[in-house]
Amino acid sequence: MAVTNPFSGEALGEVACADASHVERAVASGLTGAAAMADLSTGERARILRCAASALESEAGRFSAAITAETGKPIRSATREVARAVNTLRLSAEEATRLAGETIAFDSFPGGEARSGHYLHEPLGVIAAITPFNDPLNLICHKIGPAFAAGNAVVLKPAEQAPLVAIMLARLMLAAGLPDGALNLLTGHGRDFGDALTSHRDVAMVSFTGGANVGQAICRSAGIKRVAMELGGNGPVIVMDDADIDKAAKACAAGAFGAAGQNCIGVQRIYVHDTVHDAFRDAIVAATNALRVGDPMDPATDIGPMICPQQAERIVHWTEEAVAQGATLLAGGERAGTLVRPTLLADVPEDARVACHEAFGPVVSLFRFTDLDEAIGAANRADYAIHAAIFTESLRHARHAARRLRVAGVMINDSTDYRLDAMPFGGAGRGNMGREGVRFAMREMSQTKVVCFHDA
Known part of the structure; x- marks a missing residue:
């Protein structure tokens, strides 16, 4: 072979x-x-x-x-x-x-x-x-x-x-x-x-x-x-109105697009409080567009290829499908061979494949919310999960989310893709x-x- x-x-x-x-x-x-x-x-x-x-x-x-x-x-x-x-x-x-x-x-x-x-x-x-x-x-x-x-x-x-x-x-x-x-x-x-x-x-x-x-x-x-x-998972992140927006945007971009998104604990869905949504959107678009895509042997490269052309084609197809369903393309969406530009979507229907299935590729979706429990409910809609994350300066909000999120790990003021090799690691729900x-x-x-x- x-x-x-x-x-x-x-x-x-x-x-x-x-x-x-x-x-x-x-x-x-x-x-x-x-x-x-x-x-x-x-x-x-x-x-x-x-x-x-x-x-x-x-x-x-x-x-x-x-x-x-x-x-x-x-x-x-x-x-x-x-x-x-x-x-x-x-x-x-x-x-x-x-x-x-x-x-x-x-x-x-x-x-x-x-x-x-x-x-x-x-x-x-x-x-x-x-x-x-x-x-x-x-x-x-x-x-x-x-x-x-x-x-x-x-x-x-x-x-x-x-x-x-x-x-x-x-x-x-x-x-x-x-x-x-x-x-x-x-x-x-x-x-x-x-x-x-x-x-x-x-x-x-x-x-x-x-x-x-x-x-x-x-x-x-x-x-x-x-x-x-x-x-596998479908990593949700909640960004509260009191979060450090720049820190959250950079962490989410890194967590979504590292390893070309081929990461079971990568960021896939981001729920942003309505009052800071636009500021966060602009910050993560800037962070996404700043990522360098290309030769993985170049130390300056942030995002390399997907594992094969078929997987790259699938991600572009899922993105186009979401746009056809009403999503807005904020960044990326193109590919060259196995290279796929980091892709950021807004206004994604909840039943779009790019949102409700594990994407396992460089694409992330933004959603608005006004109430923390609303965001937690949306984050919990996937019937399988590994990690979730919340960005907030409120200990009360952090503890509430940690109790209510149905996942195996909750990262607070960090991306879902953080893993220490000594900690327990696995799935929740269907993936447990x-x-x-x-x-x-x-x-x-x-x-x-x-x-x-x-x-x-």
Whole structure:
């Protein structure tokens, strides 16, 4: 399968295409690796992860360039992703030695006076990890780091558009000292082997980041096993009348258009108080128009290409569709190949696809409101969400929004796209399928065992 640069169209290489027979071999290998990982001390797991983090840090330039070439992510953003991946692996190393149980007060109920004991955490076994293209390094680390820290083995299926960075990372992890079979990598088309992987009886858990349609298919095939998923979002932002308008506009522009909008927690809908709407509109139009679109290897570039021409065409089509429904185009709306100008819309009908579905592209919509609860109600209309945000100088407004917004994270005076790799991360509503964030993912990837001593 050919892998190409989405900006230049240059061929970057080829990777093998797995099929169901390779799944059988990978899972069998994973069973061997899982036994070896479970036998490792927590200190040894931590040592391997620290070694991998240091090796990745020393090769940051090579990995950053590879991310940019393979996904079109601007080199400045790719450099930040590598730094975050290093941090994710180091967090995993730290948490490897902290996954501990507790003693249990068996004597808290009559009949248990002669009993004592504790519970501990044990690994699940083989985990299937399926990752997307938009953060091709760090999102893999968010799966394999906690999996290894908890003592599991992994069968990794990276995005079809970005397998080369995954191969580079796999080689680095193996060189760091992972036992044989602990990490298995399957490249190729998911349609050829995805069901065989997710339905395999020896796969204990499927961890998936991607679209809702694929997520539904995985749930149907997985059967009786653990499933953790992050299925995208439609990030709403509320801008109150007491907000710092310039700060809010710049943060929303950055949060909407970074990574060419291909970000599950990117800003997509902005609800602006009527009294400051026009001032905010002018500020975000200026911030949007100031963004530089072009060659992602140029350090001055803010916005690179979308992952493929078809996705660029889709965003332009959705934009034109919204305009035909009555929306006003304030900025952008054009494309050249895979490059799409950051697009800003106003007066968007609530049922327009660009507003009510995950756009996953560089387009954002403005809406007016007069009452905070009105804005919260509108923000909550999407039946899936990850993060929301509010810009306000009022602690009362901030706390009220934090309570009422039906999301998994509320960012106050910050963009929806802020994420600390140590915090719990996942969906709300329809997308509520477990949590990532190293410590939280480790608990998803382990199971408790109770040990009880009868002393009588």
